[in-house]
Amino acid sequence: MGKKILLEHINVPGIETYDVYRKQGGYTAVEKAIKTMSPEGVVEEVKKAGVRGRGGAGFPMGMKWSFLAKPEGVPRYLVCNADESEPGTFKDHYLMKNIPHLLIEGMIVSSYALGANKSFIYVRGELMYVIRILEKAIAEAKAAGFLGKNILGSGYDLELIVHPGGGAYICGEETALLESLEGKRGNPRNKPPFPAVKGLYQCPTVVNNVESIATAAWIINNGGDAYAAIGIGRSSGTKLISASGHIKKPGVYEIELGVPVEEFLYSDEWCGGIRDGHHLKALVAGGSSVPILPANLITKLANGEPRLMTYESLSDGGFQTGTMLGSGGFIVFDETACVVRNTWNFSRFYHHESCGQCSPCREGTGWMEKVLHRIEHGHGSMHDIDLLVDVAKKIEGNTICPLGDAAAWPVASAIRHFRDEFEWHITHPAEATQPGAVFKGEMALV
Amino acid sequence: MEDIKPQLVKVTIDGIEVEVEPGTTILQAARKIGGNVAPPAMCYYQPLKGSGGKCRACLVRVAAGSAKDPRPMPKLVASCITPVQDGMIVENSTNEQVLTTRKAIVEFLLINHPLDCPVCDQAGECDLQNFAFNHGMATTRYEEERRTFEKKDIGPYIQLHMTRCILCYRCVYTADQITQKRVHGVLGRGDASEISTYIEKAVDNDFSGNVIDVCPVGALTDKTYRFKNRVWFTKPVDAHRDCPTCSGKTTVWYRGDEVIRVTARKNEWNEVTEFICNTCRFEKKKTSDWVIEGPTKISRSSVISANKYRGDLIKPDFQRKLAAATYTHVDDERDTSQLGIQQLTPERFAPVLPHANDPEP
Numbered sequence: 001m002g003k004k005i006l007l008e009h010i011n012v013p014g015i016e017t018y019d020v021y022r023k024q025g026g027y028t029a030v031e032k033a034i035k036t037m038s039p040e041g042v043v044e045e046v047k048k049a050g051v052r053g054r055g056g057a058g059f060p061m062g063m064k065w066s067f068l069a070k071p072e073g074v075p076r077y078l079v080c081n082a083d084e085s086e087p088g089t090f091k092d093h094y095l096m097k098n099i100p101h102l103l104i105e106g107m108i109v110s111s112y113a114l115g116a117n118k119s120f121i122y123v124r125g126e127l128m129y130v131i132r133i134l135e136k137a138i139a140e141a142k143a144a145g146f147l148g149k150n151i152l153g154s155g156y157d158l159e160l161i162v163h164p165g166g167g168a169y170i171c172g173e174e175t176a177l178l179e180s181l182e183g184k185r186g187n188p189r190n191k192p193p194f195p196a197v198k199g200l201y202q203c204p205t206v207v208n209n210v211e212s213i214a215t216a217a218w219i220i221n222n223g224g225d226a227y228a229a230i231g232i233g234r235s236s237g238t239k240l241i242s243a244s245g246h247i248k249k250p251g252v253y254e255i256e257l258g259v260p261v262e263e264f265l266y267s268d269e270w271c272g273g274i275r276d277g278h279h280l281k282a283l284v285a286g287g288s289s290v291p292i293l294p295a296n297l298i299t300k301l302a303n304g305e306p307r308l309m310t311y312e313s314l315s316d317g318g319f320q321t322g323t324m325l326g327s328g329g330f331i332v333f334d335e336t337a338c339v340v341r342n343t344w345n346f347s348r349f350y351h352h353e354s355c356g357q358c359s360p361c362r363e364g365t366g367w368m369e370k371v372l373h374r375i376e377h378g379h380g381s382m383h384d385i386d387l388l389v390d391v392a393k394k395i396e397g398n399t400i401c402p403l404g405d406a407a408a409w410p411v412a413s414a415i416r417h418f419r420d421e422f423e424w425h426i427t428h429p430a431e432a433t434q435p436g437a438v439f440k441g442e443m444a445l446v
Numbered sequence: 447m448e449d450i451k452p453q454l455v456k457v458t459i460d461g462i463e464v465e466v467e468p469g470t471t472i473l474q475a476a477r478k479i480g481g482n483v484a485p486p487a488m489c490y491y492q493p494l495k496g497s498g499g500k501c502r503a504c505l506v507r508v509a510a511g512s513a514k515d516p517r518p519m520p521k522l523v524a525s526c527i528t529p530v531q532d533g534m535i536v537e538n539s540t541n542e543q544v545l546t547t548r549k550a551i552v553e554f555l556l557i558n559h560p561l562d563c564p565v566c567d568q569a570g571e572c573d574l575q576n577f578a579f580n581h582g583m584a585t586t587r588y589e590e591e592r593r594t595f596e597k598k599d600i601g602p603y604i605q606l607h608m609t610r611c612i613l614c615y616r617c618v619y620t621a622d623q624i625t626q627k628r629v630h631g632v633l634g635r636g637d638a639s640e641i642s643t644y645i646e647k648a649v650d651n652d653f654s655g656n657v658i659d660v661c662p663v664g665a666l667t668d669k670t671y672r673f674k675n676r677v678w679f680t681k682p683v684d685a686h687r688d689c690p691t692c693s694g695k696t697t698v699w700y701r702g703d704e705v706i707r708v709t710a711r712k713n714e715w716n717e718v719t720e721f722i723c724n725t726c727r728f729e730k731k732k733t734s735d736w737v738i739e740g741p742t743k744i745s746r747s748s749v750i751s752a753n754k755y756r757g758d759l760i761k762p763d764f765q766r767k768l769a770a771a772t773y774t775h776v777d778d779e780r781d782t783s784q785l786g787i788q789q790l791t792p793e794r795f796a797p798v799l800p801h802a803n804d805p806e807p
Binding site for chain 2 (some may be wrong): 296355371399
């Protein structure tokens with residue numbers, strides 16, 4: 001059950017080739033858009049669809065498009081952010097690897113809507129084989145007349161360029177991505193100006209996530225209203241979820257937004273439940289940067305209603321009892337997972353990936369990692385816990401880009417919900433440093 | 447003579463209204479008011495295009511965005527890169543959150559900074575020292591090992607001491623904008639980022655020495671001056687020479703009657719006004735090389751300006767209470783002008799000019 005938009009044809013053999021993709025109704029959106037619609041009309045449909053950015057921030061894609069400045073005589077660019085590097089998120093990788101033409105079709109439709117004649121796909125550098133898949137698909141699309149000069153005789157030209165990243169998480173931040181694309185060091189820019197005004201090469205630019213752009217083809221074929229009818233309220237459409245951790249069936253799933261978290265977790269259609277003989281302890285719902293939640297808070301809202309897989313429901317209760325949908329990296333922990341060790345691990349990642357440009361993030365991420373390392377290895381003291389909370393608070397909101405927030409939230413939330421576990425590590429260093437040792441205190445297991 | 451003036455915009459900072467040209471940043475508007483209203487800046491450097499936004503020392507709260515849209519801004523903003531709007535209301539030293547954040551920034555900058563001020567050439571004219579004194583805590587919560595770097599040789603004139611660097615990027619912008627070719631930059635990432643040159647190439651350029659002046663800390667120091675003196679024992683005078691390469695307008699630093707250092711001239715915000723060439727800086731160390739103009743007006747951020755660090759003269763903010771509580775005041779009645787006259791030939795130099803921070807006689 002559940003409507004599939006992006007992964008509808010995922011199991012068709014040979015879907016990665018142009019011929020099969022075309023037979024399954026591929027590139028009809030390009031034909032429809034270019035032959036029968038104006039660029040403004042395409043933007044209007046996407047706005048109606050209400051699709052929200054799938055990269056993590058959840059900003060409405062149509063609105064982002066309508067903010068694009070359109071000065072005369074200045075080129076505009078569309079850049080696809082395929083630098084997916086968030087721990088626990090692997091949906092874009094899956095999509096590009098299996099149905100590359102879906103992204104390319106989306107890119108053509110979106111570029112047409114924005115009036116871009118040169119568009120870029122910035123792919124995470126580690127995924128060289130995906131880059132080759134995309135380049136092959138682009139060559140096929142070009143041979144079929146969907147790319148290049150005078151597409152379908154309309155007079156519209158589009159060149160699509162795949163660019164490999166240099167292997168930095170920070171280049172997934174849109175302005176760092178643009179710097180990197182320009183051939184510079186991937187440091188995020190100060191905003192404003194936003195990319196919609198001054199982006200790539202100081203020209204108006206839209207940066208969208210792979211999954212967001214891939215929805216454009218379906219929206220054009222079926223209409224924005226049809227898309228908006230899927231899902232609940234402002235969380236319209238479907239979302240790819242990368243499910244990982246202690247579940248029976250890890251993988252990438254497409255869900256209609258609005259599925260209850262509990263159902264997603266335990267239904268055989270999706271995650272299939274926690275591995276046998278174990279219980280849910282904690283869950284990270286949207287990739288490593290969003291707050292971790294304990295079992296009792298992730299399935300139910302504070303008022304006892306079931307929590308749903310939507311932007312609004314997951315963030316219900318703010319950071320006190322809620323989290324975020326983020327990029328859809330659904331990481332499940334059972335009772336054998338140590339929250340302190342996991343927090344240290346996340347923290348180590350953000351320390352390693354901080355660009356080093358602004359002081360709170362450069363210094364703060366390293367500090368938090370070192371303190372967490374100390375606690376994990378049995379050398380912590382009680383005031384370290386409050387120190388971590390304070391350092392996280394001082395980083396949050398004071399940095400140039402959201403990486404600072406992303407580094408602070410996992411630490412702050414882990415302490416907020418699992419403070420007793422941190423304390424146990426400090427009061428029982430000998431036990432806590434045993435291999436595989438996990439706090440067995442009171443906690444709400446579901 | 448006065449033709450069409452751009453419409454000025456009104457902005458209120460810490461309750462003081464000021465009129466500035468559109469496009470002015472909050473920081474520049476605050477500097478126009480001066481004193482304690484001006485936020486500290488560790489990375490922003492007015493003469494260098496594109497600098498700022500990195501250190502977060504100048505974060506302020508915008509209580510009202512503009513007259514048209516008086517909503518407050520959700521986060522603190524970097525005042526050095528945020529342009530003012532008409533009717534904007536800004537809180538700097540009057541806002542507790544701003545001051546708490548500033549305290550945190552000092553702490554962040556200091557956790558990996560070696561506290562080797564006693565042997566650092568920058569001591570006494572160090573922006574980080576001043577920033578820490580004005581906004582920092584008397585204690586540290588950092589127990590971990592500090593980050594260190596191996597020493598690198600970047601040529602005969604400039605000493606790079608990377609461990610002290612706070613990654614303000616000023617020297618990178620200087621090399622980009624003042625010299626013909628930049629051969630150094632930031633390598634690595636996060637707290638492992640370092641200022642370095644490509645395969646340790648020497649920084650060799652007529653204007654390379656300016657990176658020393660723009661460096662807010664002791665990461666880039668003058669090898670010809672290294673370990674020779676403490677800045678508070680020196681006496682700066684404005685001087686010039688006929689230089690074919692640069693303007694030749696410099697500050698010449700004396701100890702006794704010996705020229706021990708030459709730097710570019712700086713304004714009251716510690717910013718170089720005219721960049722100078724390496725010949726002026728490193729090779730003209732005789733009084734006969736220079737036409738002396740007179741004593742340099744001493745920057746408020748210099749310890750040469752007497753009583754800089756007297757607790758009761760630090761402008762009021764809640765840091766002051768802490769500083770006052772832990773500081774034993776030693777009544778120092780020495781007159782700096784006397785200090786200067788004793789060291790220098792009396793006829794040539796007038797006494798040090800009084801400074802705005804000096805107490806009323």
